Amino acid sequence: MRTxxxxxxxxxxxxxxxxxxxxxxxxxxxxxFTEKDNFHMTLHFVxxxxxxxxxxxxxxxxxxxxxxxxxxxILKQLGVFERGQTGVLWVGVxxxxxxxxxxxxxQRSLSKQxxxxxxxxxxxxxxxxxxxxxxxxxAQMQKSLLVEQKxxxxxxxxxxxxxxxxxxxxxxxxxxEEFQKKKI
Numbered sequence: 001m002r003t004x005x006x007x008x009x010x011x012x013x014x015x016x017x018x019x020x021x022x023x024x025x026x027x028x029x030x031x032x033f034t035e036k037d038n039f040h041m042t043l044h045f046v047x048x049x050x051x052x053x054x055x056x057x058x059x060x061x062x063x064x065x066x067x068x069x070x071x072x073x074i075l076k077q078l079g080v081f082e083r084g085q086t087g088v089l090w091v092g093v094x095x096x097x098x099x100x101x102x103x104x105x106x107q108r109s110l111s112k113q114x115x116x117x118x119x120x121x122x123x124x125x126x127x128x129x130x131x132x133x134x135x136x137x138x139a140q141m142q143k144s145l146l147v148e149q150k151x152x153x154x155x156x157x158x159x160x161x162x163x164x165x166x167x168x169x170x171x172x173x174x175x176x177e178e179f180q181k182k183k184i
Contacts, residue, residue, distance in 0.1 A: 031132030060109035065177035070155040071098035090125035
């Protein structure tokens with residue numbers, strides 16, 4: 001199975017992100033747009049995972065969660081990872097010490113369980129579309145689309161399984177661990 005660890009989004013945040021995505025869709029000739037139910041923020045991509053590794057992943061998530069308190073993030077801007085004529089559209093969040101602490105703690109816990117550290121630095125974002133092709137330019141899209149600064153409550157982390165059912169990709173939660181209730 002293919003797995004990753006991330007932050008699940010509450011329904012109201014998914015709705016806000018969906019509305020941003022719909023504006024992007026109107027500005028694109030084509031693209032592979034993320035299903036609303038799949039919106040999340042990835043903290044660590046694990047990849048191919050054997051069934052016996054799931055308990056180790058759960059342990060790393062548990063150890064990370066008990067060392068963190070609930071915090072908030074703010075949706076900030078539309079961004080793009082350009083890939084030639086296409087790109088990955090995303091909405092980012094403001095930098096956060098609490099998120100950086102969560103990410104580093106997760107990396108330490110995963111390493112302790114025998115998993116490799118994430119190769120890339122944390123780049124917190126919610127993917128809206130892959131292989132997007134704008135009518136004009138990505139720069140024009142970013143200029144004309146303003147992102148509502150919505151609060152995202154982060155109170156848990158989740159182990160997800162990526163499953164393909166027919167042509168549809170589904171991110172199924174396998175395990176979620178909540179943080180301490182007190183806000184940072």
